[in-house]
Amino acid sequence: MRYVSTRGNAPKLSFEEAMLTGLARDGGLYVPNVVAPRRQDEIEALPGMSYEEVAYWVMRPFVGESFSPEELRAIINRAYAGFAHAARAPLVQLGPNHFLLELFHGPTLAFKDFAMQLIGQLFQAALAKRGERITIVGATSGDTGSAAIEAFRGLDNVDVFILYPHGRVSEVQRRQMTTPTESNVHALAIDGTFDDAQARLKDMFNDFTFRDEVKLAGVNSINWARVLAQVVYYFTAASSLGAPLRPVSFTVPTGNFGDIFAGYIARQLGLPIEKLVIATNQNDILHRTLQTGAYTKSEVVPSISPSMDIQVSSNFERVLFDAYGRDGAAVADQMDDLARGGFTISQGAIDYLRGHFASGSASEAETLATIRSIFETTGEVICPHTAVGVKVASEHLGATPMITLATAHPAKFPAAVKQACGVDAPLPPHMADLFDRPERVTQVPNDLAALEALIRERRRP
Ligand SMILES: Cc1ncc(COP(=O)(O)O)c(C=O)c1O
Numbered sequence: 001m002r003y004v005s006t007r008g009n010a011p012k013l014s015f016e017e018a019m020l021t022g023l024a025r026d027g028g029l030y031v032p033n034v035v036a037p038r039r040q041d042e043i044e045a046l047p048g049m050s051y052e053e054v055a056y057w058v059m060r061p062f063v064g065e066s067f068s069p070e071e072l073r074a075i076i077n078r079a080y081a082g083f084a085h086a087a088r089a090p091l092v093q094l095g096p097n098h099f100l101l102e103l104f105h106g107p108t109l110a111f112k113d114f115a116m117q118l119i120g121q122l123f124q125a126a127l128a129k130r131g132e133r134i135t136i137v138g139a140t141s142g143d144t145g146s147a148a149i150e151a152f153r154g155l156d157n158v159d160v161f162i163l164y165p166h167g168r169v170s171e172v173q174r175r176q177m178t179t180p181t182e183s184n185v186h187a188l189a190i191d192g193t194f195d196d197a198q199a200r201l202k203d204m205f206n207d208f209t210f211r212d213e214v215k216l217a218g219v220n221s222i223n224w225a226r227v228l229a230q231v232v233y234y235f236t237a238a239s240s241l242g243a244p245l246r247p248v249s250f251t252v253p254t255g256n257f258g259d260i261f262a263g264y265i266a267r268q269l270g271l272p273i274e275k276l277v278i279a280t281n282q283n284d285i286l287h288r289t290l291q292t293g294a295y296t297k298s299e300v301v302p303s304i305s306p307s308m309d310i311q312v313s314s315n316f317e318r319v320l321f322d323a324y325g326r327d328g329a330a331v332a333d334q335m336d337d338l339a340r341g342g343f344t345i346s347q348g349a350i351d352y353l354r355g356h357f358a359s360g361s362a363s364e365a366e367t368l369a370t371i372r373s374i375f376e377t378t379g380e381v382i383c384p385h386t387a388v389g390v391k392v393a394s395e396h397l398g399a400t401p402m403i404t405l406a407t408a409h410p411a412k413f414p415a416a417v418k419q420a421c422g423v424d425a426p427l428p429p430h431m432a433d434l435f436d437r438p439e440r441v442t443q444v445p446n447d448l449a450a451l452e453a454l455i456r457e458r459r460r461p
Pocket residue numbers: 110111141142143144253254255256257258259260307308385386407408
């Protein structure tokens with residue numbers, strides 16, 4: 001298996017090379033050169049397998065020669081050993097034909113742990129073999145940052161810099177990033193939005209002098225390995241509800257488009273997903289794009305689901321690449337237009353997108369009302385991101401089982417939960433003293449040169 005850039009003008013790489021490279025050198029994102037459907041009998045055999053066994057089955061063909069079968073199995077087993085639930089990603093029923101896929105039983109209480117715990121192990125194995133050290137820079141709207149810090153804290157050969165938008169993450173999310181004491185961890189509060197943070201990160205990748213000097217690596221969903229790890233739970237969830245013999249639908253709270261893109265890959269691998277529904281908060285650019293055919297940036301408005309306060313959804317480029325028949329030059333043109341404010345999608349490409357995705361959005365009031373009504377009718381306390389998904393899913397329910405991804409633990413957003421339904425959402429025991437731990441953070445300007453200077457100064461040579 002080789003990996004190609006969505007902009008068609010970068011070297012083709014192996015899985016390990018693509019993982020360590022991050023952003024392609026033409027500014028694009030790496031994707032597999034082919035995603036072939038799996039055999040039906042193999043998919044039928046998934047129920048009854050452990051999460052780790054399904055993960056191995058999903059990932060093995062994508063990993064190729066980069067890791068031996070034994071190495072990959074051991075890496076997967078280590079990655080999920082610390083999860084608090086034996087099923088790793090349990091399903092709970094919310095109502096007739098509506099299920100929640102709980103993705104918050106990892107160490108930092110969000111779905112990011114599924115991929116980050118895995119790539120932490122993959123990076124360590126690859127770096128040990130190569131005898132290399134790297135500098136990870138990540139952009140976060142709240143959850144990627146803490147998951148990355150948890151996966152890489154204390155490692156001798158990795159420095160981690162996490163850029164989060166100052167004042168635009170929840171207090172629990174911020175403290176998860178600012179309280180680790182390891183000297184290889186650096187929390188940076190940028191004066192701007194998540195989009196600014198992600199744009200500066202991509203600028204760093206496009207500054208080849210800096211990139212090569214610090215050996216820059218990325219753990220955002222820029223990194224294909226992140227997306228791959230997230231494909232697994234679509235299979236475990238669907239197969240526990242009877243797939244592939246009966247179809248299922250998914251609704252995915254969406255921001256950077258990584259999680260739903262993983263669902264799109266699962267469908268390409270042969271999972272019968274009837275509807276794949278994009279659920280956005282009031283920052284509804286993806287929903288508007290599907291409706292209008294134009295991807296037009298507007299200002300990010302802070303919401304009670306802050307991790308989805310995004311206008312430039314990085315992984316949308318990956319699906320556009322397919323929508324344009326894998327024409328990298330066409331994608332590169334559209335991304336140039338995006339830098340100037342937006343682009344209009346061709347008729348063929350928008351038909352492709354509408355054929356693969358449905359969409360909807362939830363206002364702030366609808367998000368709060370959903371948290372409240374789910375609590376009152378089921379006793380479940382859900383986080384605001386999950387509530388966005390549940391609200392949008394309710395507009396797409398039918399005869400096919402609907403699975404909404406519960407992307408974070410409610411304890412990460414206690415203020416919104418309290419406002420919605422009046423209950424406290426306590427942190428689990430391993431985080432119970434989070435508010436007593438001292439914070440360590442540097443406020444930084446939204447300026448490439450200043451950020452690069454700080455990283456050069458702080459990283460260990
Ligand atoms: C809790 C939560 N829900 C949903 C999302 C959106 O996921 P994605 O960015 O993969 O679309 C995020 C951020 O990634 C998140 O942290």
